[in-house]
Amino acid sequence: MFAALADPTRRRLLDLVAEAEADVSAGAATATSLAERLPVSRQAIVKHLAVLDAAGLVTAARVGREVRYTVRPDTIDATARRLSALASQWDRRLAAIKRAAEDA
Structure with missing residues (x-):
């Protein structure tokens, strides 16, 4: 968990996922929507989200073709x-x- 939070990009992603949850009009956080807000590739976002998920900090749920992330x-x-x-x-x-x- 601490290793996951040690990376500043992952901390920022965690903040963005929480913001997306709070903002009903923004919809759920997806790797694509998060990549639009950071100077990081979508593939890098997916890898960072996988680390956060493995640490139990976010949950991933497949909805159709999208994977939506929420904070735990x-x-x-x-x-x-x-x-x-x-x-x-x-x-x-x-x-x-x-x-x-x-x-x-």
């Missing part, structure tokens, strides 16, 4: 909780280092 909010929420926990751990570690440096 449950996985996004779990990821946010994990990142928050990691941030708290690092804050505690850095505070301990600071205290040790100031006491020296």
Whole structure:
């Protein structure tokens, strides 16, 4: 999951998929519609979406000839909780280092 989110293009794709879901007039996010909004080929978009799908961050559903992508909010929420926990751990570690440096 973290490897999938490490790439800036995939993070942007995740944002665009979420925007497409929120905008009813835009319709569902497809590789073609996403490629129109990024300076990346459609084939590259498909590969990035496959990584996001494998990480559980988006879901792909075939509708006729199209594959439509939606965000999986449950996985996004779990990821946010994990990142928050990691941030708290690092804050505690850095505070301990600071205290040790100031006491020296």
